[in-house]
Amino acid sequence: MKILITGGAGYIGSHVCNILLDSGFEVTVIDSLITGNKNLVPKKAELVVTDIDDEKIVEKVILKGKFDLVMHFAGLIRVDESVKEPQKYNEYNFEKAKKFLNICFKNKLNKVIFSSTASIYGDPQKEKVDENDLANPLNPYATSKLKLENFIIEKSKKTNINYVILRYFNVAGADEKLRSGLISKFSTHLIKRACEVVVGKRSKLVINGNDYDTADGTPVRDFIHVTDLADIHLISAKYLIHNGKSEIFNCGYGKGYSVKEIVESFNQILDKKISFEIGPRRDGDSKMIIADSQKFKKYFSWKPKFNDIKYIIKTAIDWEKKIK
Ligand SMILES: NC(=O)c1ccc[n+]([C@@H]2O[C@H](COP(=O)([O-])OP(=O)(O)OC[C@H]3O[C@@H](n4cnc5c(N)ncnc54)[C@H](O)[C@@H]3O)[C@@H](O)[C@H]2O)c1
Numbered sequence: 069m070k071i072l073i074t075g076g077a078g079y080i081g082s083h084v085c086n087i088l089l090d091s092g093f094e095v096t097v098i099d100s101l102i103t104g105n106k107n108l109v110p111k112k113a114e115l116v117v118t119d120i121d122d123e124k125i126v127e128k129v130i131l132k133g134k135f136d137l138v139m140h141f142a143g144l145i146r147v148d149e150s151v152k153e154p155q156k157y158n159e160y161n162f163e164k165a166k167k168f169l170n171i172c173f174k175n176k177l178n179k180v181i182f183s184s185t186a187s188i189y190g191d192p193q194k195e196k197v198d199e200n201d202l203a204n205p206l207n208p209y210a211t212s213k214l215k216l217e218n219f220i221i222e223k224s225k226k227t228n229i230n231y232v233i234l235r236y237f238n239v240a241g242a243d244e245k246l247r248s249g250l251i252s253k254f255s256t257h258l259i260k261r262a263c264e265v266v267v268g269k270r271s272k273l274v275i276n277g278n279d280y281d282t283a284d285g286t287p288v289r290d291f292i293h294v295t296d297l298a299d300i301h302l303i304s305a306k307y308l309i310h311n312g313k314s315e316i317f318n319c320g321y322g323k324g325y326s327v328k329e330i331v332e333s334f335n336q337i338l339d340k341k342i343s344f345e346i347g348p349r350r351d352g353d354s355k356m357i358i359a360d361s362q363k364f365k366k367y368f369s370w371k372p373k374f375n376d377i378k379y380i381i382k383t384a385i386d387w388e389k390k391i392k
Contacts, residue, residue: 075141077104207352320359
């Protein structure tokens with residue numbers, strides 16, 4: 069079985085490449101390296117360095133590869149940047165992606181797994197959000213991802229396209245064998261930034277807002293280990309390849325941790341306190357977002373293997389030390 073992966077030089081895409089190769093799939097990556105790193109792409113994968121909207125190259129890759137399925141990870145992911153440059157996010161995450169998927173569909177590559185995000189839910193009023201809850205994006209990043217979801221859903225109503233849309237909650241941690249992890253120097257992810265403090269790349273962690281309406285005033289998030297998320301992709305790929313019908317799944321553990329609780333977990337693991345200061349809220353952040361993650365678990369009788377916040381943090385620290 070052959071899979072085309074966009075964004076395979078990024079954090080999550082490269083991890084999924086490793087898991088697919090481990091399971092005997094052949095993998096081709098398309099990545100422009102705009103935020104990715106070619107060293108993250110496994111040696112056994114073919115890498116084509118190009119933008120996803122380069123019609124000529126993309127079409128050539130698809131015709132040559134005869135892929136069973138495409139996984140679309142490529143995109144820009146910084147909420148803060150999207151608030152400053154909404155047009156850029158619309159262009160990268162929606163317009164370019166739409167063009168890319170149309171090239172796939174035109175060439176009969178019509179099974180697609182799309183990396184969406186929990187941020188399309190905005191600031192939910194319920195403790196846990198499920199896949200049927202209303203979308204209410206609060207920032208241009210989330211809007212751009214929702215637009216692509218809707219594009220895929222509408223296309224599938226008129227043609228024989230089948231999709232699995234995966235709405236990731238907060239992805240964290242690294243591969244146990246440390247083959248891949250989060251490299252970006254500009255990451256705004258909490259666990260990544262705290263790891264940078266641990267290895268001395270950053271003097272202190274800034275907690276963005278402690279006046280939210282939550283138990284300790286800091287935002288609450290649902291963290292999923294990247295290896296469990298990769299396993300969800302593997303299962304979804306097999307499902308679609310065997311003619312499964314289109315579905316949307318939340319990818320989280322259904323448990324929330326506040327920013328302060330994450331800091332406290334770091335303190336316990338390290339047996340010392342990591343320094344932090346309270347900064348202003350960030351535009352576009354919601355106060356709490358936790359997955360109702362029952363649908364995927366029930367559908368595939370799936371159980372996560374790494375739903376332990378200390379394990380998530382420990383693998384993230386190990387990775388940060390490796391790339392120090
Ligand atoms: N990291 C998270 O917690 C998280 C949460 C929800 C959703 N997601 C989604 O998961 C996907 C992957 O995220 P990530 O954390 O691995 O990000 P990342 O920045 O590490 O990876 C994105 C990859 O896409 C490539 N890329 C971007 N635009 C491209 C283009 N036009 N053409 C070709 N390549 C391009 C980049 O070079 C990079 O390698 C994204 O679509 C993101 O929206 C991530």
